[in-house]
Amino acid sequence: MKVLVVDDSTTMRRIICNTLNSALKSPVIIEAGDGEDGFAQYQKNTDVNIILTDWNMPKMNGLAFLEKVREVNKEVPIVMVTTEAEKQNVVTAIKAGANTYVVKPFTPEVLQEKLRPFLS
Amino acid sequence: MNVITLTKHASTGNIIQGALQQAQVPDLHCFTVENPKDITNQGGDDCVVLVDWEGDTSLCVAYVKKVVENNKDSNLPVLLLSSKQNSGTTAEGLKAGACGIITKPVEPQALVDGINAACKRITSKQNKTLNVEFINPFIEATRTVFSTMAGMKVERKDLYLQKNSTLFGDISGVMGLSGEASGSVVISMKSKLALQIVAAMLQEEPGTEITADVCDGLGEILNMISGQAKASLAKTKYYFQISIPTVVTGKEHEIKHRQGTPSIVIDFETDKGEKFVIQVSLTPSSSD
Ligand SMILES: [Mg+2]
Numbered sequence: 001m002k003v004l005v006v007d008d009s010t011t012m013r014r015i016i017c018n019t020l021n022s023a024l025k026s027p028v029i030i031e032a033g034d035g036e037d038g039f040a041q042y043q044k045n046t047d048v049n050i051i052l053t054d055w056n057m058p059k060m061n062g063l064a065f066l067e068k069v070r071e072v073n074k075e076v077p078i079v080m081v082t083t084e085a086e087k088q089n090v091v092t093a094i095k096a097g098a099n100t101y102v103v104k105p106f107t108p109e110v111l112q113e114k115l116r117p118f119l120s
Numbered sequence: 121m122n123v124i125t126l127t128k129h130a131s132t133g134n135i136i137q138g139a140l141q142q143a144q145v146p147d148l149h150c151f152t153v154e155n156p157k158d159i160t161n162q163g164g165d166d167c168v169v170l171v172d173w174e175g176d177t178s179l180c181v182a183y184v185k186k187v188v189e190n191n192k193d194s195n196l197p198v199l200l201l202s203s204k205q206n207s208g209t210t211a212e213g214l215k216a217g218a219c220g221i222i223t224k225p226v227e228p229q230a231l232v233d234g235i236n237a238a239c240k241r242i243t244s245k246q247n248k249t250l251n252v253e254f255i256n257p258f259i260e261a262t263r264t265v266f267s268t269m270a271g272m273k274v275e276r277k278d279l280y281l282q283k284n285s286t287l288f289g290d291i292s293g294v295m296g297l298s299g300e301a302s303g304s305v306v307i308s309m310k311s312k313l314a315l316q317i318v319a320a321m322l323q324e325e326p327g328t329e330i331t332a333d334v335c336d337g338l339g340e341i342l343n344m345i346s347g348q349a350k351a352s353l354a355k356t357k358y359y360f361q362i363s364i365p366t367v368v369t370g371k372e373h374e375i376k377h378r379q380g381t382p383s384i385v386i387d388f389e390t391d392k393g394e395k396f397v398i399q400v401s402l403t404p405s406s407s408d
Binding site for chain 2: 008009010011012014015018056057058082083084085086088104105106107
């Protein structure tokens with residue numbers, strides 16, 4: 001399984017990777033630190049099975065990144081993992097094409113549970 | 121009532137004590153000290169410092185600053201004891217943080233009134249500014265983020281107005297807030313705690329050095345605290361948008377808040393007794 005993880009925090013990416021590594025058998029994880037880099041990585045890896053993205057990032061935020069990916073790929077599951085917890089933001093992200101939404105802070109169990117439907 | 125007189129002359133201390141006894145101040149304890157470093161408020165509300173305003177003005181200013189700085193957590197009121205001849209320079213003492221002037225020779229009733237006013241001024245200032253609706257969401261968010269991400273129980277200790285811009289810790293995260301309300305939020309702690317938190321987030325053993333990864337981890341903690349507080353403040357006049365956190369390291373670094381915006385400090389302690397602070401400065405834009 002190939003996963004693209006986009007978050008400007010290296011710590012957060014490592015936490016997410018830890019969860020993916022324990023939930024999946026030897027996943028291939030590609031990391032990016034902002035939406036711009038995330039989209040570049042996506043273009044190099046259009047075969048990714050799932051994308052996890054933060055919202056607040058420099059250069060290009062997660063919402064803009066999500067919209068860019070959806071312009072070219074309507075299928076790939078995209079999970080928003082963000083501290084933006086307001087209902088209106090969740091709605092905005094889902095409307096823009098996010099499949100699910102994980103609010104930071106989260107425990108590894110919560111993240112795993114949210115990802116489960118997309119990891120099989 | 122504890123009254124501490126900072127003076128080189130024991131006689132001045134005696135005059136103050138005599139005046140207060142004459143005014144029959146209940147439960148009175150008077151002390152005379154020569155050095156500002158000997159003044160530490162043990163946390164009682166009923167304490168005031170009188171700085172003898174005579175001799176070298178710059179030394180007097182330094183003394184006032186020192187007493188205010190050393191007791192900023194308890195907002196200890198400082199009054200100047202000045203003769204009419206020296207009154208030309210007392211403005212400098214007020215600028216340094218004193219909150220009033222008692223004129224020498226001391227009149228018992230004027231002294232008592234001055235002390236009462238000073239104590240009330242500090243208290244009412246505190247109550248007015250600290251009774252702020254936007255603080256609780258930050259306290260709640262801090263608790264949740266620490267327990268969820270690092271498995272740490274943290275307890276809120278004191279809440280007070282920030283007096284200067286030197287931060288508590290040697291590593292601090294700062295984030296600008298903008299939108300319907302604007303300001304900033306800071307988290308500051310000692311390196312040791314930052315190392316523990318980031319290690320706990322990653323379920324690793326703590327390192328010994330502040331690395332870019334540790335800074336990143338602390339920034340993300342601040343990001344989550346602000347994010348959660350922001351969600352709780354949606355639909356209030358304190359609603360804000362967050363930005364990308366910045367982390368600053370080094371002993372005694374300073375972070376400037378916007379001028380004229382009161383900055384509120386919240387002291388926290390972890391279950392292992394480690395201290396850290398969250399500092400919030402937030403003003404609704406409409407009242408700008
Ligand atoms: Mg981020």
